[in-house]
Amino acid sequence: MKGNGKLVLVFGIAFATGCTNLPRSRDLGNPNVAGITLAQQVCSNCHGVTGASVSPNIPNLAAQQPPYIAAQLKLFRSQGRRDPAGFEYMWGISRTLTDKQIDELATYYAAQTLPTQQPDSSVASIEAGKPIFNEGIADKQVPPCGSCHGPHGRGNGNFPRIGGQHADYIVKQLGVFQRTDQRPEGAVMKTVAHKLTPSDIAGVAAYLQAMPIE
Amino acid sequence: MCAPIPMWRFLSKAMAFVMLLSVLPQWAQALPAFARQTGQNCVACHAGGQFPELTPYGRMFKMTGYTIGRNVIPLSVMGVVSDSSVNNTSKSPDPRADFQKNNSLIFATGSVFAAGRLTDNIGMFLQWTYDNYGSQSADGKFHGHSNADNMDVRYADRFVSADHDFLYGVSVNNNPSVSDPWNTAAAWMQYVPVPSPTSSRFIDGATPYPGLAAGGNIAGITAYAFWDKLLYIEVGNYRTAKGALSPFSAGIAKDSKTKLQGNNPYGRIALCHEWGPHNAMVGATAMNAKVYDDPLDTSDARSVHRFRDVGIDAQYQYLLDPHSITLQLAYVRETHRYPYFLAGQPVQDVDGNPLPDTNAIDKTRTFRIKSSYIYDAKYGVSLAFFNLTGTTNSAAYDPTPTSGNISGSPAARGLTPEIFWMPVQYLRVGLQYTIYNKYNGAGHNYDGAGRNARDNNSLFFYLWAAY
Numbered sequence: 001m002k003g004n005g006k007l008v009l010v011f012g013i014a015f016a017t018g019c020t021n022l023p024r025s026r027d028l029g030n031p032n033v034a035g036i037t038l039a040q041q042v043c044s045n046c047h048g049v050t051g052a053s054v055s056p057n058i059p060n061l062a063a064q065q066p067p068y069i070a071a072q073l074k075l076f077r078s079q080g081r082r083d084p085a086g087f088e089y090m091w092g093i094s095r096t097l098t099d100k101q102i103d104e105l106a107t108y109y110a111a112q113t114l115p116t117q118q119p120d121s122s123v124a125s126i127e128a129g130k131p132i133f134n135e136g137i138a139d140k141q142v143p144p145c146g147s148c149h150g151p152h153g154r155g156n157g158n159f160p161r162i163g164g165q166h167a168d169y170i171v172k173q174l175g176v177f178q179r180t181d182q183r184p185e186g187a188v189m190k191t192v193a194h195k196l197t198p199s200d201i202a203g204v205a206a207y208l209q210a211m212p213i214e
Numbered sequence: 215m216c217a218p219i220p221m222w223r224f225l226s227k228a229m230a231f232v233m234l235l236s237v238l239p240q241w242a243q244a245l246p247a248f249a250r251q252t253g254q255n256c257v258a259c260h261a262g263g264q265f266p267e268l269t270p271y272g273r274m275f276k277m278t279g280y281t282i283g284r285n286v287i288p289l290s291v292m293g294v295v296s297d298s299s300v301n302n303t304s305k306s307p308d309p310r311a312d313f314q315k316n317n318s319l320i321f322a323t324g325s326v327f328a329a330g331r332l333t334d335n336i337g338m339f340l341q342w343t344y345d346n347y348g349s350q351s352a353d354g355k356f357h358g359h360s361n362a363d364n365m366d367v368r369y370a371d372r373f374v375s376a377d378h379d380f381l382y383g384v385s386v387n388n389n390p391s392v393s394d395p396w397n398t399a400a401a402w403m404q405y406v407p408v409p410s411p412t413s414s415r416f417i418d419g420a421t422p423y424p425g426l427a428a429g430g431n432i433a434g435i436t437a438y439a440f441w442d443k444l445l446y447i448e449v450g451n452y453r454t455a456k457g458a459l460s461p462f463s464a465g466i467a468k469d470s471k472t473k474l475q476g477n478n479p480y481g482r483i484a485l486c487h488e489w490g491p492h493n494a495m496v497g498a499t500a501m502n503a504k505v506y507d508d509p510l511d512t513s514d515a516r517s518v519h520r521f522r523d524v525g526i527d528a529q530y531q532y533l534l535d536p537h538s539i540t541l542q543l544a545y546v547r548e549t550h551r552y553p554y555f556l557a558g559q560p561v562q563d564v565d566g567n568p569l570p571d572t573n574a575i576d577k578t579r580t581f582r583i584k585s586s587y588i589y590d591a592k593y594g595v596s597l598a599f600f601n602l603t604g605t606t607n608s609a610a611y612d613p614t615p616t617s618g619n620i621s622g623s624p625a626a627r628g629l630t631p632e633i634f635w636m637p638v639q640y641l642r643v644g645l646q647y648t649i650y651n652k653y654n655g656a657g658h659n660y661d662g663a664g665r666n667a668r669d670n671n672s673l674f675f676y677l678w679a680a681y
Contacts, residue, residue, distance in 0.1 A: 021334035024371060028252075029284025040374045042282055045274040050376050054488045055270075057534055084535065092253015096284055120490070168491075168534060 029096050035104020042093065043105070051109040056168035059085075062112035063164075063213070065155040069106035073097060075185060082182040085172070114164045116213045121167060121206030129207030132200060140195035145204065152214045163211040170205035246290035246640065246680045247329045248275070251283035256639040261531055262538030262588030263639050265680070266397060266405050269533060270443075270493050273395035277381055277440055279370030280330060280337030288330030288338070292680040294407050296322045298414040302669035305615070312616040314347075314411035319675075321346050322409035325363060339366045342465075347410040356411075361465025362431060364392045364401065381440040388462035389430035390452055390480045390501055393438065398527035398544045399482075400425040400499070403582065406644070406676060415617070416670040418630040418648045422602035424546035424580045426480075427521035428503035431455060431463040432472050436480060448482040452503070468510060475504035475518045491534035499525040499546075507553050520551040536590040543583045550576045552609075561608035564662065569608040569622070578604030578624055594634045602626045606655070615663035623655025628667075640681055646674040 025033045026041045040049060043061075047053045051062030061069065075081040076094040097105075119126060133153070136144040150156045153163025162170065174196065176182055177189035193201075249256055252275070257263040259272030268276065275282050297319045306312040328340040341363035348359025370383030391399040400423070408419035436450025454474045455462035463471050484497030504518040511517070525546035532539040557574035579602070586596035604624040612618040628651050634644035653667035654660040660667060 019333045021371070024373070025334045026278060026282040027284060027331070027334055028282070041278075041372060044374060044379075045271045045282075049374055049379065055491050055533065057491060088255040089258050092249075092283070095253050172535070 028093065031096075031098045031101070033101070035101045036108050038097075038101060039105055039108045046089070047109075050112040052112070052114055053166070056166035058166075059169045060114055060117075060165055061109040062114035063154075064106075064109050064161050065157055065159070066103075066106035066110040067157045068155060068160040069109055070102050071158055071185065073102045073105065074099075077102075080184065083173070083176040083180070085169075086182070114161075114213050116211075117164050117166070117209050119206065119210035121202070121209070125203050125206040126210050127203075127207075128199070129203030129205065132196075132204045133207055137195070137200065142192060142195060142200075145208075153208055153211055154214075162208050164213050165208055167202075167205035167209040170208055171201055174201045174205070246292075247286070247288050247327060248280065248283075248290075250286045251280075251288070251330050253283065257591045261533060261540055262586075262594065263591035263636055264538070264540075264586065264588055264594060264634075265642070265678075266402060267540060268395055268397065269531070270488055274381075276395045277370060277383060277438070278372055279335060279368045279383055280339060281334060281370065283331060285331060288328055288332075290327040290329060290680060291324065292327065292678070293324040294322045294409075294676055294678050296320060296409050296414070296674065296676040298409065298411070298417055298675075299673040300413055300416060300669075301671035301673075302665075305663060305665045305669060307615055307663075311412070313413040315409075316413035318413075320409060320411070322414075322676075323407045335371055336367070336369050338368075339364065341365065343407075345410055359465070362388065362462055364389050364430065365462055366392050368393065379440075379442050383438050385436045385438065385450075386459070387434055387436070388432060388455060388459075390426045390428055390432075390434060390450075391482065391499065392430070393436055393448065393450075394482060395446070396484065396495055396497065396527070396529055398495075398497075398529050398542045400525070400544075400546070401430070403542065403544055403584075406646075406674075406678070414672075414674070416648060416650070416653075416672040417674040418598065418632070418646050419674075421600050421628060421630070421648060422580045422582070422626050423600070424525055424527070424544040424582055426499070426501045426503070426523045426525075426546075427519075427548060427550065428452060428474065428478060428501060428505065429472055431466050432474055432478075433459040433462045434478075434480065438482075443488065444486060446482070446484040446486065446497070448480075450480045452478040452480060452501075471509045473506040473509040473512050475506060475512070475515065478503045492530070492532055494528070494530045496528045497526070499523070499527070507556070517553045517555070519553060522549040523547070538586075538588040538591070540586045541584075545579070545581045548578045548580070550578070552576075556609065559609070561611055563611065563620070564613040569611055572609040573605060573607040576605040576607050578602060591639065592636050594632075594636070596630075596632045596634075598630045598632075600626070600628055600630075610654075613662045615661050616665060618661035618663065619654035620662040621655035621660065625652050625655045626650070626667075627652040640679060642676075642678045644674075644676050644678070646676075648672045648674070 046058045047061050052060055073094050076090040133145045136142045148159045149162050155161035174193045178193040261267045261269050299317050300313050303309045303313045323345050325341050325343045331337045343363040344360040346358050347356045349357045366387040368383050368385040372381040385393040387393050389401050392401040404419050404423040406419050432452050433455040434450050434452035436448050438448035440446045480501045482499045484495050486495045501523045503521045506512045507517045527544040530541040559572040561569040582600045584598040588594040606622045608622050610619050610622045628649050630648045632646040636642050650667040650670045653670050658666045
């Protein structure tokens with residue numbers, strides 16, 4: 001057998017043996033692929049293997065509240081969440097996920113450890129955000145973030161963990177809540193964020209990113 | 215084949231069309247095959263939506279064998295409508311031949327793709343391209359022609375856990391570096407299709423790009439690995455596309471087919487790092503190729519051109535919505551050893567004066583740097599600089615007006631600024647202007663007929679759509 005024939009043979013063997021590979025599949029249309037496999041083979045490309053993403057374009061998922069992750073994936077799947085982060089990246093990825101896979105993904109990320117994030121904002125900005133998180137802004141009727149998102153921003157059920165989240169992601173999402181109806185499930189945040197100034201948002205986002213993970 | 219129509223009339227209709235598209239919902243899922251497979255927008259895999267430059271995720275999609283997503287009908291189409299305008303067409307004895315279709319809007323080229331996942335480990339990217347001006351008969355009439363374009367079928371697997379990330383794959387492809395995930399690779403840095411009519415001979419796509427001499431429509435197998443998103447290594451070997459792999463050169467005329475002698479090794483290494491919204495790569499590429507001088511006669515084993523290409527490249531991306539910034543740099547040094555019957559040959563100039571005998575070896579150095587900025591995956595601007603230097607060789611002496619070269623030097627240097635707009639993600643409208651400082655070895659009178667490099671400055675408008 002000469003050169004090119006060998007190439008075809010090698011690829012033919014690879015093809016014959018490569019039809020299904022459930023432990024390391026990237027098939028989003030196969031309900032038999034486990035959630036942890038999808039997390040490692042697909043989601044990890046943006047969110048990191050352990051849910052700690054490198055790019056601030058992409059939210060950290062490590063140590064996130066399982067009900068929140070499951071709810072968001074179902075909203076992406078139903079195209080009920082329509083912010084750019086949703087339709088550009090997540091609608092397609094989630095469109096054929098089963099409820100079982102979604103629950104497995106939520107469990108997987110909740111079990112991961114989120115390392116304390118390096119702050120990339122000024123100390124002054126971080127300090128400006130601290131009282132907003134802890135005490136809110138009384139004269140703007142902005143409640144303290146911690147009242148729903150829990151101490152250290154750990155989250156609580158459908159209220160997501162926000163402690164240790166990328167500041168850029170927080171800023172963009174507060175903008176979505178404030179100016180659009182693209183996240184109807186977060187309507188309560190529209191009221192909360194309504195009177196926040198860009199400076200308030202930058203401060204609280206900087207504080208949340210720098211928050212020690214406990 | 216489309217007849218050219220007045221540009222103003224087309225532009226008015228085209229602008230109305232793209233304005234209509236621009237008000238459509240931005241989540242419209244009208245996407246080429248890969249996007250239909252993942253369900254994601256183009257911007258997920260292409261930096262700022264700028265096809266074909268890949269994001270870190272897009273590179274992983276490619277390296278994992280195009281297998282992310284679900285099985286869909288793996289077909290896409292692409293078409294390019296363009297208009298080229300050369301700065302000065304007066305210094306030519308035959309402007310109609312030297313600047314065909316100048317200032318005419320033409321349907322230049324179109325492609326059909328079969329692209330997507332086949333199994334959990336195997337995927338493909340197969341492109342078949344139609345050139346609306348592929349050939350010209352004696353009466354001057356153009357005829358369309360189609361042939362195999364970039365083709366890549368690959369097997370990939372990935373072992374990933376919290377502690378390690380190891381990805382490997384095997385690619386069978388027809389163009390060295392088409393398997394590469396970075397767009398500073400020879401097969402990818404030049405990507406806007408160049409129309410065949412001669413008015414497009416000076417547009418940016420036709421300027422010197424750091425490339426590999428073997429070119430495309432050959433057949434190779436490469437193996438690659440990517441460790442911890444840090445180190446990428448690929449090695450492979452290329453041969454003539456024949457036998458079972460003859461589809462890799464299908465449609466190419468016999469006298470234009472690249473015929474390689476024996477094995478022609480290819481290697482690639484790259485170091486990568488991602489931090490925050492930034493990612494960077496520095497890499498190197500090398501390839502040796504033995505190309506028969508006459509593809510119709512390979513009987514003489516000594517009748518080969520021996521090429522050695524060694525290149526370095528680097529890329530930086532800043533990707534944080536809505537901003538995308540990219541810097542690309544590539545440099546290739548090429549050594550070309552001519553077959554015995556082309557070396558040491560006497561040459562005379564147009565007046566019959568002897569020139570130095572032809573060289574046995576030529577060396578060229580091609581450098582290109584490009585920066586681009588895209589806002590909101592819609593509005594883009596880029597600037598590229600290119601510089602080719604190389605050995606002066608009497609073999610390159612050619613007194614033909616416009617295309618000629620009386621210095622024997624291949625040197626060329628220039629800039630290309632570009633603005634582009636993507637009203638919807640599957641349509642790109644661009645305007646480039648290529649400014650020459652040197653062409654065929656000289657800034658002034660490079661062809662001996664009084665043509666200067668700046669006379670070749672070219673405006674290029676294109677409308678590029680894919681579905």
